[in-house]
Amino acid sequence: MSQQRKRTAPRFGVYRPTASDAFAFKGQKSPSLGGSLRFASWNIHWGAGAELADARRFSRREVSRHLEQIVALVQAQGVDVLALQEVDRDCLRSAEIDQLTWLREKTGLEHASFATTWDAAWVPHPITAPPSQQYGRMWSGQAVLSRFPIQSQRRHALPQPARNGRLYNRFYLHRCVQELVLDLGGGRTLRVFNVHLEAFDNGNRRAQARILARLLRQCDGEGVCLGDFNALPPQASQLSGFLDEPETDFHGDDTMASLLATGWQSLGRGHTFPAHAPSRRLDHVLLSPGLKGTLTEPLPSLASDHLPLFGALENRNAAPEL
Secondary structure, three states: OOOOOOOOOOOOOEEOOOOOOEEEEOOOOOOOOOOEEEEEEEEOHHHOOOOOOOOOOOOHHHHHHHHHHHHHHHHHOOOOEEEEEEEEEOOHHHOOOEHHHHHHHHHOOOEEEEEEEEEEEEEOOOOOOOHHHOOEEEEEEEEEEEOOOEEEEEEEEOOOOHHHOHHHHHOOOOOEEEEEEEEEEOOEEEEEEEEEOOOOOHHHHHHHHHHHHHHHHHOOOOEEEEEEOOOOOOOOOOOEOOOOOOOOEOOOOOHHHHHHOOOOEEOOOOOOEOOOOOOEOOEEEEEOOOOOEEEOOOOOOOOOOOOOEEEEEEOOOOOOOO
């Protein structure tokens, strides 16, 4: 398992992450697993809070306040394994805070894995803004923080939308599936898939879902797949006409149906986006066949534009309480 190493984009260029762009921090010896394992999934919106018009740079005070709110809620829920999406590291848009290190230290979840999705010397967004107001230097990705040691990890690349064109995709993020195996002790392991699928191209997201489905079918033990899928559950009644995104249309999108066809089971109900007025569920938790767990309703928070999901996995090997 590789240790931390910064991938640096060439000056004025963009680095294309590879399978090696996943690394881990080692924490202290983990506690033994009790009757359940508490987990969470949260797209933290790189500390930008619930504001949807986020095409600007945020101050250190703003970002720190949102990160503090995230930590407070995670600690209150007693989380053992935390899957995060949109985690910035030393980015200009988020006041150059290394959010992975910051959250690892504040939550006490010292075992951590990070997979790069965006590494650019400069992202000229918004294109109409002066350089001092553009996103600028970018290093961002997905992270899993854990009380339990990370036995192994992999980064599975996902395709970019072809219709973006080569120039646009050069500055676009490189989405991935972050896969890792946690050592729960006593010979038990848990495979975790942390995902953040395509948001703006239904066809590309469906192609990404096929790759994820293959990984889920290949899982030979207990596993949990969680994150921001940017897709609605099959039973969703509203597929378009959202007030915050009137152009978004999920008609014909079978992302979640294709994933559920693998035999993995979906947990929970309730809307997760946008946080200030939730109208749809974009964040999901899937469990491997035979694994049992529970998920609470999405908890209210304005620390991000997504609401967090909190749940627990049953430990079938736990000794009965007397």
